Amino acid sequence: MYPEYMRVSLNKVKKTRNKRFELAKSDKPVFPPMSAEEREQVLNKFHPDYKKDARRKINVGPNKKEIMTTEVADVLESHSRIDPKKFDLSKPDIETDVLVIGGGGGGCAAAITAMQSGADVKISTKLRLGDANSMMSQGGMQASVKEDDSPPRHYLDALGGGHFDNKPKLTKALTQDGPEVVKWLEELGVCWDKDEEGSLQVLHGGGTSRKRMLSCRDYTGAIIMRTLMDEVRNHPDQIEILEFMPTVELIMDEKGHCAGGVLYNLETEEYFTVKAKATIITTGGYGRLHIRGFDTTNHYGATGDGLVMAYRAGAKLMYMDSVQYHPTGSVFPEQIAGFLITEKIRGAGGQPVNKDGELFVFPREPRDVESSSFIRECTERNNGIKTPQGRVGIWLDSPLIEMLQGEGYINKNFPAMHRQFIRYDIDITKEPMLVFPSLHYQNGGIEINDKCETNIPGLYVAGEASGGVHGRNRLMGNSVLDYNVFGRRAGIYASEYIKSAKLGKLSLKHVSEYEKELKDKGIKTERVAPIILPSYTPEDVKKRQFTAHYEGTLR
Amino acid sequence: MATKKKTKNQPKKKDFVTVYIMGKAYDVPAKSTIMGAIEYAGYQIKRGAGCREGFCGACATVYRLPGDYKIYTGLACTTIVEEGMWLAQLPAIPGEKALYDIDKTKPDVNTIQRLYPEVFRCVACNTCTKACPQDLEVMDYIQAAKRGDIEAVMDLSFDCLCCGLCAIRCPAEIVQYNVGLLCKRLYGKYLSPKSKDLEKRLKEMKKNKYDDEFKELMKAKKEELKKKYYNLD
16 A cells, blocks of 8 residues: 555546546647657667766676776676686586576577477576566567568567667577467467457557557466476476586587586585587576666566676676666565566656646656656656655556556456556556666677577577667567577577587686686685675674675575 | 563554564554565565565565464565554575477467466366465466467556466466466467567568668767757647
8 A cells, every 4th residue: 555645646547547538539649759859869868878977888708898887897897607727627517409598588598498408408597497588578478470560570679679779680580480489389388368259369669650569468478488498398208407507617628619508506505517509598687786776677587697607618708888777666665675577568658748638748758768767757857755764766557557547457468567566556557656667688798690699609598698689778568578589599599500510629628717807907805706696694694604605696 | 382572662562563574573564565574674685575566576475363263365565464464575486498499389279288288177167366466367368268268468568567367376286477468478479469560560670761861960069959959740
């Protein structure tokens, strides 16, 4: 329930609702969309990426001297967990065709296509299979399946959203494979939202010029992820799943090809070496680095491990200066601060309004623009609503959806959201939600081509861990499509590569060399990475933990 | 017996509650989630946390409350602590998953019989429904599975998180969530009406309908693309 002092503002939202309902019913946009100049202005002034200290120069590795998000540069300039001297690489513990690092949507898609191409696959994952951001996407997946839409139109939308910084070939692959992926997933058993005749239900997302958001109620990610996981589990002879066994370093061979990884058993604290003819990184993003102190919508393990190990091995990164904040993270109640509130709410007609119940931005600008304008409303214009814990947010008016789409629409299409709030006595069919931007997506990542190849032979990357597909800002629904498109491609191309791949002597020399580079550059840090899991232990407890050590990483 | 954790600055009682994490007492903020409380107490969670937002089902928890004989179930990430709560997280749920070839599996009752025969042991006690943290009608979908009503199983189990709390409480030892998952896949693949739009688009793609348009877009300079983008209807 909202505290009493918020009533005044809530009543104003109620009062303006009819006026805004009439506006929404008309053909015109409910608020004028921004021009290119206006977008640039609000981004420059209010997007967290543009704040002082948000970025710094990285001093080591393949991207040295480039400007990156500060927290990312910090985690890259860190020590390895392992001492290469302790490993006898002449006798690897496990041998396989393809090592997939990361058990989310991209990893499962890659494992399935690699397996179908005849490869023997191991999946290394830090938590359980499917404990990934893929599981959490609510709103949907973009794919141009309607008559008034087309893959080139989808391409242009993605480019505009990404400020035209997208790597064209990657965005082409993304949008071109879209319809095929819809079909592929349906044949695996994904239940898309459809009408009785089978017509796929589509909605708008931020920055889409046509309705092309496909969904599975608001459990889109959960349905797709569980379908992919179930398919992976149906083939235990070809795919072995190693849970609570994250990969912490890549293994190379003497010719500079990727040759597998060093795995760490979180429970027994043992390390294992895996020799693989090809390696696919699908480790997702870094929301749990809590960049600039932001709450995150990301899952527990989103600590950017793939970036760290690939970078140490010499893989090039791109766009590591750009972070995505989802406009609508929850800010009240405190227990769900930072939780994702799907963009589909705005796609279905929900409107962001300020403390006076007034619209201040077109509800579906690209995410970075929308987020920046929320921040402007709460800071410069002081039109936000404060929570008892001192957070601030604006209203996301959901009751309007029921007026526009008919009674019962929220329960049918947003069961997860309804459930999330009713636990705290907030009925989103009757009252709005309080929101503020939440750290959501790593726009950049490891540089790939449209075959998911990196600059290291034998190393493939797919999904959020890769960079370039979305330029410097991803549109809603393109990440679900991304991990399917590129996950599938990575599995296919990696299993093609292994047919002729011959590995030389295995080596962890790159780890020692990186360590030397840190020393030569005079970088002094206690930090050890990959981080694996974040720590939420309170400071007063940490002070007493004399024999535990958490130096930016799990013991 | 449980011992209470003493700290120098004992927090004010009114904003805190005492919970027993696997039998050991800790004072934690009154409004925290179970997961927040475990971390506040100083645990580094390895098993028992995933998405932390109620989608992945990694944090199944069982608890009892003082003076109450009942066993309660919930997700640690969304359940709020209560005074005297005695809780334990389930690190993993042993549950049998049937192996099958989706391309050769029919969406009917024979499939249920073949892959999950224990479904027919259901005694309709409704314990599964009571255990579900999503408030799903679990027993109803198991009954639907017995009738081979794949669509009803899909619909009723749609929001299932596979946390496994139903399975761990079931006296008939059914693994409900895997039955739900099987039926959802069967429905999506075989029973859901086919989309004509999609078939049409796929045919167009096969005939390379958009190749020329893509070629032009790939050649276009940034300024041209910008113009095209801002002029999209």
